[in-house]
Amino acid sequence: MQESGAVDADGLARLQQYLLADTALQDQLVRCWGGSDYVAELCCRRPELLTELIASGDLQRPYQAEELRYKLDALLAEVETEDQLAFQLRRFRQREQVRIIWRDLNRQASMVQTTAELSAMADAAIDAAYQWLYGRCTQDWGVPMGAEADEAPWAQHLVVLGMGKLGACELNLSSDIDLIFSYPCQGETQGGRRSLSNQEFFIRLGQKLIKVLDAPTVEGFVFRVDMRLRPYGQSGALVLSFDAMEQYYQDQGRDWERYAMIKARVVAGDQQRGSELLAMLRPFVYRRYIDFSAVDALRDMKRMIQTEVKRKGMQENVKLGGGGIREVEFIGQAFQLIHGGRDRALQQRPIMGVLAVLQEKEYLPKAAVDQLVDAYVLLRNVEHALQAVDDKQTQKLPEAEVAQRRLAWVMGFEDWAAFKARLQACRDAVQCHFDGVIADPSEQSDEQLDDEGWALFWAGHLSEEDAQARFAEAGYAQPERCSKLVDSLRQGRALQSVQRKGRERIDLFMPMLLAHLAELDAPDEALHRLVPLVESVMRRTAYLVLLMENRSALTQLLTLCASSPWIAEQIARHPMLLDEFLDVDSLFAPPVRGQLADELRQQMMRIPDDDLEQQMEALRYFKTSHVLRVAAAEIAGTLPLMKVSDYLTWIAEVVVCEVVEIAWSNMVARHGTPCGADGEPAPRDFIVIGYGKLGGVELGYGSDLDLVFVHGVDGQRSTDGERSIDNQTFFMRLGQRIIHILNTQTASGQLYEVDMRLRPSGASGLLVNSLEAFERYQQQDAWTWEHQALCRARVIAGSDVLAGRFEQVRGRVLGRERDLDKLREEVVRMRQKMRDNLGTPETAAGTSESSWSADAQFHLKQDHGGIVDIEFMVQYGVLAWSHRHPELYRFSDNIRVLDALEATSLIPAEDADLLREAYKAYRSAAHRLALQNQKGVVGGDAFHTYRQGVCDLWRRLMLEANEQQSGPQ
Template structure:
């Protein structure tokens, strides 16, 4: 982050340099030969800051010692500042002396921090951290000095339930909590203690609350009052429950109960930055965990925007009332607006996106950019504007150590601000300041402003206002029907009935007042956007079930009301696909994906997918299986939607759709295996290889069928086989050892459970394990040697056909390599081609008989090409399976002579290999590829329309005939 530049002292400031040098030298009464760079720094600091000059003139030894020790020239190491405070406090023999020592330490550190700030030896982050470390140390050391003496007087507080000694927990709020303290900030604190009880060790025990109230008062007295030595930190306790009228200290249970029952929106906003700064930090971490559900809701909470908007309006009213337009914190485009932008996203998304659950604003902004919530250009402007405003705040406060964010109106102080900010004069500084205030305010309005604000300002109706009377039944039915017809509805009566049914649905009758108000604001917007579509009836039919589903969780309605573009994308996708409409209705959390158009229509590639899921899971505690499973399911739902949306928008062709869906499955399987492995090993230890070393994991998940062939579609299940290479006779090395077969069976069962279990977010995948050796009767997990024996001696030809499309999805590279060798040996073995053709043909005939369209004899009847006859794209003659069987036949027949055919598992590239090897004419190979893609593309479209893979028989006539021709030319029947 760029520091303000060093510029020459302006004349008004320069006039102070000589008198202040002489004043300091006279007070110091020393002949120390100061280096010239010291005097240049002295002039800059002591003419800009009256506070620093007053302190060093009153106590020249302070500056002499800071300079001699080198502490003006270097940054402190971690813990160094705290060590200085601790050493100073340790000699205190009374509370008065404690107060004096703390105040002197504060003055010393304040001089050092301002000096380093104004001489550009410390940037904003370092200055704020030093100030926050100073506050932490002063609070914590004062507390630990007071606590034992308080116990001597009143006894030691003990918990009624645990019997353990109790300590105070001090929460730092606001800038202190975020480690962003400014040069003259007060500190916002909240006091708590773990549990009720009373003190022990005195004749007259005190209730724990009374004990800690008195202790809290003594702690505040040590820090807050202004004495001849100054003050340590102004302490503000108004953020505690019930504010100034509430008890100074509450137990954890009382705090949790308050925030659960009575916590207000602004208290959620404040609690984002809460941090344990002193006292019992272990118990403090437990308290913050208890309060986390109050701050971060598990659902998308767009109601937070309205709360922040209300807070901002109140602040603006106060600014105007008190004439604080020049306040760089609270005024338009000020520091608070940047904080509001960041915290709006934290409150809305933080319950689900744990990366947003952090305190420092600059790190939150970086996360908003990294996670795609805000464009990089916006974040850069907010970051630079915020830094400029905070440097300006420090410059204002450095002058006299006063807690103010008001721009000065005196010429001297204006010249000082310009100097400290690296400008030649006030005019050039002020121009840059107003630039940043304008940019910050513009971005603030994009995030926080009311979507009706502009319309309201011009006196027009709010968005969709013309539909409000219809929704609220304030007009006759005939007028309402006419309004719908004129707007483009084809069946106005049916549309009215749908709205009426929604109005009287049980979900709406059970809504609370706030929820109903949100619905009343949303429906007119929905109707206003629905009529922009070619078929508004269809839009209403598909979207109203979603409205009914989320009626009791009206924050989703706020999301769509606050984000007109998201609503527009929702209607477009629902109009295009009932499958998408159903998915979003079942899982409304997917509405979050509609907020960012770039992210919605640009699904990530395989490495980014895997990295994103890994990062998401690392933020979840290792023992929280429920949250891990929810995170996996939400990840899959979100990326499935992104792929479908991209397909509908034309951004992804068929092959890329399957690629993305397959990459998604692989990323999920990788993490499911990692989680299941960790949990199983934690219980039983690691299985061992034949050389005695632990498996790592010595296990692979093999994909067959669509996932093996990189051809997954929407809603596809996974055909999987599990294989390991552990020592079958060895036991695991854990506290509860079991043999390897048991271990891997339990691992496989855990993997299947994690994939198939139904949670609030549905299941990950249907899993089919019937392709494993011996099918449903076989072991769940095979050793690599058993798998090889089965494939070579017992497997049917159709199982070898399936092996053509088999590949390792995730797991141990060593076992994966062994599997590839087994696959290659099995598939490339010499075969009796006439017998192979018979077996492949017979298997295909069975499938057609059982699964094809009966009315057309699976596409072989005389009516196969009639418009009124059905065509099963997959199973009927000349369809998808015929092409797959030809590819599998060719791989089994010729891979012994042409091993390149085994390199890939997808049909398209195997067909390319057959063409390159001269085993299929180029025209035929090309025809099969294009027909295969056309069939699958049609099947994808059917899936998005929630229809089976069946179309009318007059489609794909030429393709089917040609596929059947090639089938016959290969000798298949």
Template sequence: MSLPPLVDLPAILLPFVTRAEQSLRDAVEALDDDHGLSTWTPERWAQFSRVTAASDFVTEQSVRDPLMLLELVRSGELDRGYAPGELCAQIAAAVNAAETDEQLGRALRRQRARHQVRIVWRDLTRQADLVQTCRDLSDMADASIDQAYQWLYARHCQQFGVPTGRRSGEPQQMVVLGMGKLGAVELNLSSDIDLIFAYPEGGETVGVKRPLDNQEFFIRLGQRLIKALDPMTVDGFVFRVDMRLRPYGSSGALVLSFNALEQYYQDQGRDWERYAMIKSRVVAGDQVAGAQLQEMLRPFVYRRYLDFSAIEALRTMKQLIQQEVRRKGMADNIKLGSGGIREVEFIAQAFQLIHGGRDLSLQQRPLLKVLSTLEGQGYLPPAVISELREGYEFLRYTEHAIQAIADRQTQMLPDSAQDQARIAFMLGFADWPAFHERLMYWRGRVAWHFAQVIADPDEEQGAENEVVVGGEWLPLWEEAQDEEAACRQLQEGGFADATQALKALASLRGSPQLRAMQRLGRERLDAFIPRLLAQAVEHANPDLVLERVLPLVEAVARRSAYLVLLTENPGALRRLLTLCAASPWIAEQITRFPLLLDELLNEGRLFKPPLAPELAAELRERLTRIPEDDLEQQMEALRHFKLAHRLRVAASEIAGSLPLMKVSDYLTWLAEAILEQVLALAWRQTVAKYGTPLRTDGTLCDPGFIIVGYGKVGGLELGHGSDLDLVFIHDGDPQAETDGPKSIDGAQFFTRLGQRIIHLLTAQTNSGQLYEVDMRLRPSGASGLLVSSLGAFARYQENEAWTWEHQALVRARVLVGSDDVGRAFEQVRAAILGKARDLPTLRQEVSEMRAKMRDNLGSKSTAAGTGANAFEATVPFDLKQDAGGIVDIEFMVQYAALAWSETYPPLLRWTDNIRILEELEKAGLMPVEDASLLREAYKAYRSAAHRQALQKNAGVIPGDQFADERRQVMRIWRELGLS
């Protein structure tokens, strides 16, 4: 945000300026050399007036060391930002000139005073915005800590020897972690610094007669470092150092090894320590070892699952803070009070702790960047983010104004009229009431948004009338009433079989998973079940809801954070019950993969899956956040992406917001987006191992490879749970060697590339497999090469392929891969499908193949739908394989494409049955009524098949359904001469 324009100096502040100007002139006159103020312009004096009217600190430092201020003016440093490394270089030069610890402390304090004056000056004259001011302050802290550490470490080693790792034998350096605002590069004008000291491994010092244990060496070094920075001397202080965030707080060792830190956080780490560790950053010492330490601690901070327990922890922390605020009368504290800075931080960090283990974009430190990510990733609406951002920036500017007055670490609004006038003046307001009104507006908005994210759902009724949601069901769950009363309550709630429902709850209560739960998990379950029952009875069939949701509850009982998710989000629980009631397939998916519960949080996103370009872009972005060498995480990300978007499509289909054709489109786009990334991943891995293959003209393949989709994926007709019929084709030189150190010929390379793709698609991980893959449609089927060259593919199709393989080619299209190879494949496909054919022979071969399929796959009891009893309600109708069903329509379309493409090429343009039927109608090759009938019957059959799949039923329905459609499809079959 931008602050209001600068305002004129109010009269109440004029005495500050008069006194500061006179004091500065006196101090400059006392200098022995010929420095003076004669070169100062009116603009410079105006700046001086503005700054000293607001800041006693700048006045005091300028009068105490006028040469420092004059040098800042002469060098132009008050009027420009520093280049990268410039601030550090200045501090390093001053530190390197020191010869004793005392001289080190003096050099650091004088540098701090100099840079603090510059930073306050630029802040109050609006030459630096909030981000620049915080960055300069943090850079000053980083440089002060690191330069002091390096200076002290060298002398410490001379005195006590070089600390050396017992296991590695390598010299050891300390790692200094900056926490809180320092870690996030968000220091305020008078912030203390929260630090944690660590060292890589145990051992002892070498090079001295009496070696020290590494820990003792680093404890003494840490004490010297704190002494260099923290104490107040005649020269002031550098930074107040707070070490209480280390393990065990003030009673813990000052420095711990990496292993000891990891063990502590794994065994004893508390929620507030996770919150603190989000912003940790290596600010001094060994940066390489520090990066390793942060990687070791990442699993403690960011859980791999959705961790809604974080909200409980933040809520508890906020309650403790509020109690302290009330106890100490700190309502005017703009950091800790209601609607203060801490509440914005809590909102951002709640999402980081909950989702950051899976969404790596949230694993960052600066709050403003986290807010932008929350907006970009759809966690919060843009309007909410805008208010949080503006409110936070206003509060931080206010914090800086409060601290600029006297360089005091406080966030309390001042009581005196003069200081109140100063605050209003610094932020561009005419007077205190105008400023205070704006401040309270932003605090009110922040407090409101905080309540939406962090507030306890049980407090919705208001503090005067608190009612626990679902509380009326708690006695039943806790067995505090007899069985008869429990059954009566369930019956009154709408359960048809109250006895069975009670038995199911008892079975859950006695399950091994629940008996093994720890106390906290059991408390979460006890809070959740009454909510579940309260919402279940709102459904038309609560028995069905309970039957389908209790297995999920049992599955996640040991990971009770999922129960917290549903407890904290009544809307998500409502959507879960609705979807599970509608589809046992969805219930099973969520039970198998509870991470899908995350998708229920955002109703708008759940029922509005993205279009193809957005889908592909989202997956690309997600994978770019994962290191290229982390195959396990890449595979998990691909699988989670597929599971999440498949759930969105199913939910949209159930809600009626996505018609059948769009369902298949989305599922096909999803497969294509995944295949694009799988091919890229497999290509990188194969090239890294063997080098790049060559084309016949000697150029490098890039990749010279395509994945062709047949069947449902080729025809854009994927359903829930469909496998992928794929064929791999390359255009490389099979004989030429790859250009890597471990070279192989092109044929081997592309075979291994194909094997890698299949492995990535089919390997079972914690999140299942991506897709089942069927490669039997490749040339020569299961006995043929896994990957064909384009030439070999063309020769096979021309000379060896059966008619049924040409039928399959009708539905074949390039899914992903090289554009030039894709175009060449389309030419081969068009040439094969567009050949002149003997129609009687074609009809006979298509009919014979269809007869074989009916015999092998159709309903036996009705002779595959051709028997006299085929239309009776008591017999089955196989939607796909029986006469008059899906395959009959597909075969007719394929027959027509093969029969007439030579004279009507537009039939080759499409691979889906609906549009080919439209082309047949346009060309007059099929009567309008018949083409329309086949299209509508085809969509109706597929829609029924989708419904069956969502109900976890086979694609078989009673024989009396679709009777008219089936008879008409069979009639058209006969009229085409197929039998």
């Protein structure tokens, strides 16, 4: 095999002789190589490719149906390995790309023929690769079987849906392919070395299929594969069953997914079952009634695309820019979504067919359709000419003069000016028809809030008195202060150093911002919180464009910043969080734990395993963005307190699990896997135990993580790698690695602050203990307060088997019988010590109501009647009575333990209810204070009823029952 990049001189000589005999072929060669560096370079490297195409006559004719598949099957007949499969697929693509580009640039094929053959090539490659891989996978893992009602078990195949241009048979010369994978029903494989669930089988098969098509090799790639259109997007499972697909689109399918599903087509796998799947999904796509609401969805998509166009400077993009390919497609799809449920003629995929129906059925005038068809053909030919140059996915018109002349020549124009004039006329026509069909009527009026007065102020054209009057009239409470604040921003050094384009954006944004702020109830505070954000994006003003082009995003941003200085600070520190405001629905609906884990896993899969810095940055953004969603939902009132803590805890758990995965992989790559007592590599016998708020599923916005690390193998054994170390050292370094990833300050801040002081022997103890050593310490050496802490402990990451063993140890420690008088004495003593050191001085000395005045302070956590009093009583109950009622230590959170104490009649129902309600009220107040960047302290007269009730119960449960306890409390 000739090396990629090498030039075959002898082959070129033979090709030259071959061409000398045919002048027409010479002209075609000049046009093809002149328009495509990719083809020229490939033919120089592999001249036999072109000579074979010429000799076979394939260069001068269109293919018949299935001809591409026959050719590919012949190439794959002798393939025995996945590497050989990848090689032959890439060689197949090279040959057909040369042929298709040659015919396209020489206008031997129409635009429709070109896109159809490119799509047929993709179909052949996907299905042939799938069939080969399916055969190999069934040898290894068995055949996936399915059985439905009244059916005998049958062998299942994957259904591969092609979306977008592939689904419509409209691929361009360098298209990505959008795919969705599904399979008929649940079951297990049969006949392999070990059984897998059908889903696991098809996930593995799908991953192999993506790799063989997408992975770049020395021969390039076959097709770049995009799976983001599947249910739940990047966070969703790679493969879903038919039932799961139907359920998703029925319950959660969004308008843009209806738009995407219009073009869905079975391109590989089980065609018959795939047709059944599409029939199941058709009611989601096409409503039975005339659906004018669909236009709003397309308008939203248009706004999002326009935002991206402006953010990324893509106005010269013939696909996404104004009057481009996407707008022609939107026009057709608008009519399909509105009328397709009743007019089945519109239920087709190719846009050219849709446009023909629009003319035939008089949805659009003939003249309008003619203009759209002409423009679409020109735009697609331009797209192909741009992509033919280097076989790259681009739709942007060139800026260099030589490249412009080349494009004009390929397109058949005398010069760039003539070509550009024709192109612009077509785009103007498309824009006109697009606006007539899609544009929001409200956009025709001036919605801008940046009125002339604010623009004059920002430009510095108002006197100081007029500027302050302007703020006062707009409802600002401190007009002088606000005027000076904005003026200092305008005259500041940071703004003066911004480049021209950035300054223009800021000059447009600031008047709009000031006018929007004036609509708020408290614009002064919001302004002070937004100014740091503006300063932070001075050199990244694309974020301001995002807000200008998405008024709903700006409105939500102002609302949240006005409600919470903590949110304002987070966004100013991490401006990329502004991307979260593009989708308001997801902003106020954070994903649950499973979705969080899937989303993070998908994000981390795109990062090289050895790029720890990028992994750490991705983890920090993931955590920050999802905590923002939780805060937004709490402020909006869509998440109650208990759910807020659940979500914040889930985020931490998912992050810690991924950190353990990264650290473990790194350690194993360096030192090998720890070996067990039998000398064989042991399973990942390691767990991370969460204590405190993490263990109790009660994390707040600024909570640190109390962690303990435990392993379950013989510490004297060693790892099996070339750089072997003893197991105890391995786990110690693993723990250090985990802490490093969590604790390290990067450009995006710290992931979490980690506290390891609750491990056996505290700061002086080993960083990682064996489970046996952990139990020995808990049974023999631990203080009562350490057993109290164990009440709030649970495994959050690591081995399920070791986690089960830990729960048994925890049960033995917490469930042993104790001397109740001694236990009360030790709990009360520890509580008093905490009050003395951490409580509010004026209230720590007593519980009388005189110390609870409005002038005093109440520390929600540490003062009398506060959170810790409740927690200590709950922990006392667990330690005192678990030997008779093991259900008390089943859960680690206070609310469910209180439920158990009530259910066992150890605490009266009215007392349990009081503690639950007080606990939730205190924590809710603490959350609100955290969002205001305030400490967990309120006025001394707050929560009087709850405090009194908690203090009374503390006195009855913890003091009066212990006659030895004396002195003021």
